[in-house]
Amino acid sequence: MSETTPTTEVPTTSEAGEEKKSKKALNKELKKQQKEEKKNAAKAAKPQQQQQVVQNPLETSGDNFGRAPMNQSQNRAGKKYTPVESINPSLNGEKVLVRARVHLATATGSLAFMVLRDAMHTIQAVLSAAGNGKPMVKFAGAIPKESIVDMEATVITTKEPINRCTQKDVELQVLSLFIVSEAQQLPLQLEDLARPTHELEQQKKTIEELDEKLKSLTLSEAERSDLEKKKGEANKYAEVLLDTRLNNRVLDLRVPSHQAIFRLQSAVGMLFREYLHSNNFVEIHTPKMISSASESGASVFKLGYFDTNAYLAQSPQFYKQMAICSDMERVYEIGPVFRAENSFTHRHLTEFVGLDIEMSFREHYHEVLDVLDNLMCSIFEGLETRFAKELETIKAQYGYEPFKFTRPSPRFTFDEAAAMLNEIGETVVDNDINTTQEKLLGKIIKKKYGVDFYIIDKFYRTARPFYTMPDPNNELLANAYDLFMRGEEICSGAQRIHDAKMLEESAAKHGINIPSIQAYIDAFKYGAAPHAGGGVGLERVVMLYLGIGNIRKTSMFPRDPKRIAP
């Protein structure tokens, strides 16, 4: 405990200077008045009055604790707040002001323990009746979880590490405590949302083992009862289903590992741009409302557009190519992509974030493939070296197998990939590797080459869109490639046809209604440079880098055919 008594040293949170003094005076008067009232009330109905005090310790207040007035920006004193992350033994004995959530709060007689949480970081705080007075201890213990508080406290290094917090070597001895925003009853507990998957798996395993034993026909009544009891004890954690999490996404996102996931998602975008800007790419923004559902025909969302209809873009494909025809040379776009596919897999969303690039090249589309390869490797490298804290936080809940890559990444032709699958008895049908085979291939390549990231080139033309440039030496093949992470596709790309005549012929062969894409075809009539590109799915990259199995976990507010809210 610090030597100063909180009541004389600690200013209130939302008032300063002159106003503070008057509030103090006011508080003293109020307290006096309250005491008088209490005395009188006690005389009249002693048991009832006692019960009220026990019921709501949050209604009590003092100079150094209570509910802060609602922040309407009444003052700007310029006080210095310290993030929980920065509190460490170097601050031993110093006074800090912290704004954080109440992760836990318990009062047991003359002591109160709190855990404060500030995004990914937690710290323990302590109050005692001797140091803070009994009302403040009770107040602290009664603060609802997830409330936001302002706390002044002295930093003290601890003798024993506090294992339940991220800040293990320090704790806070509370000087003042004000509720900034009080939480209502929670529909879900953060502990349940943050439960490590390995604990849940262990629980499942234990219960399965007990169930197995219970099947035995030779159990005595006592043995059976004992096993049932053990089973009851083992079944201590409720597993929160993904749907429940998503219905309560605002709480679910507060879980430190989820904080980390979306900080990593932001990092992927940042690293993507960093690499591209340093390679002379220009960011473009292309329209999401388009006049015809042309690129693939199916799977588009239709909307009313004044007195006509429009469609949501399935990709910026046509527009980024038109930007190339407009001499933008190297372009990228980060934006929403809409797919009206009625599918419920672990890797499909109806709206996701596309990281698209398109680039004119000089001689060979492999110039572009090299850029894509280096781009992805830069992202992996950046995540590994600059976001270790986030990865560790995610690992604590979900586990994390480090992502392996080499620079340059191994490249295989489609035929080489098919041959690897043939070797283990998998037959590739119609020159198209299915998603199960893709997963298998990922495992083969991981085993053979030790990497989670690789490229497959020279897909068959039948598997690619009409605007894909054919291979010059084998008319069955295309200058088309996919990028894979842990056996799943994250990017599809190709050299595009840059000749208007050839493009129109190819579109016609694919049964596309030419007038609906006339502006696109016309773009290639006035000189067009050879070019290639690709589109990367942001949520997929994060999901597969972390290996956390469902794309809804890496989309902040995911959309699928059944989910359009929150």
Added chain:
Amino acid sequence: MSETTPTTEVPTTSEAGEEKKSKKALNKELKKQQKEEKKNAAKAAKPQQQQQVVQNPLETSGDNFGRAPMNQSQNRAGKKYTPVESINPSLNGEKVLVRARVHLATATGSLAFMVLRDAMHTIQAVLSAAGNGKPMVKFAGAIPKESIVDMEATVITTKEPINRCTQKDVELQVLSLFIVSEAQQLPLQLEDLARPTHELEQQKKTIEELDEKLKSLTLSEAERSDLEKKKGEANKYAEVLLDTRLNNRVLDLRVPSHQAIFRLQSAVGMLFREYLHSNNFVEIHTPKMISSASESGASVFKLGYFDTNAYLAQSPQFYKQMAICSDMERVYEIGPVFRAENSFTHRHLTEFVGLDIEMSFREHYHEVLDVLDNLMCSIFEGLETRFAKELETIKAQYGYEPFKFTRPSPRFTFDEAAAMLNEIGETVVDNDINTTQEKLLGKIIKKKYGVDFYIIDKFYRTARPFYTMPDPNNELLANAYDLFMRGEEICSGAQRIHDAKMLEESAAKHGINIPSIQAYIDAFKYGAAPHAGGGVGLERVVMLYLGIGNIRKTSMFPRDPKRIAP
């Protein structure tokens, strides 16, 4: 001219090494064959054959000129290409390989002059019958404008500056010339699209003056005829209307000043992120398809969503606030914003790019306003210091009055702004400054304070959305602000109500259907930090920074109620 003869030194563009030799041999044979055929044909029908040669010099070819085969990525020789931008007197006498567009090409007898264009840069190239042979000179002169060529050439410093090109001190003496992509007849000429506005204005003025003179009643027949002739001569440039430009956007975007505009647009996004990342902001991506048209009710696009309906988000407002309730602390988003407003002003689009931020603060929403102020100033500073070349290119066509700002920017309350307008006799009605008055205010502030960027704070509550936090001292006012550039609003923002009860009451007072925004209101029930934010329109920032008067010029493929293509 270089001393080497092109035919022996210059490899063809798309072939290398062994293949080159065999192609040479093949070409020689072909030529021989063609010569034989020509001789025979000449005997039979001499005049006709001559006419054919004259008609299509592009059909001729040689070892060092002709049409390159279509690039299907046949080879990757790794040749070094030099951007036009990099060609300067330091390369005098050196051989370079350039890929660029043919901006101009003319052959006059024994000489051909070309101007090559590479995005924002142009350079002159020369061929002569003596050095290159007559067929190659004719070939060069016949290449359609906007075709893309590969040219090998020797860099020569010029005695006189070449004023029509950006590279004024050098020209290229051509060694080889191959068409990579041949342009068809252009619907519009680049010269017309790139015509400086001051030249068009001068022309208009001249014609107006002549028209004025023609009104005179005392003119003789000869004088009248002379004036009419002068008027005809003055009317030499066709002004290309914006609609025509947008219908041919791929060509229009090739104009160097338009290249520069979209490079600046990319720069604004980059500078925006640079500042925010260095201030611990996290990028988020929120859904554009939402379940209810709630934020303002009117002006939303409706779409079919499987067996129900959805709406396009008018802003990420609710979701970025929910991210704050999820402890993301400081977030930004760059993404499309959809407004189904049937308006045709110079500053409205139905789809634009929103640069949104939202940030929890400690004491006062001015913490956030300071961030917004510094953010915008960082962008202005970055454009000025790091994109001078682009600004100069834009100035050449459109003129450009340098953008003035101070750091910090001047701030006024709404009442102070209204008083400034009152001083010049403008009455502010209903505590809302209209757009004409905004423009006037911009002029007053420019005159008084010398700046094009300023902030107006403390708007009246009646003018702001339901989620705006009221001022603590005057219930008519809100903690709400707008940012202005050259007298037009580019950002609207405020402290938001972070208390669920207060928020619900305010929504009810505004007549909002509470169940439709329940998830949003619920987000504030479990502890919410005080926060504020704002949304900036990207296209407006670029338009107003440059002062080019129409937002369609700063949107790559703009959308308004009548324009949904290309």
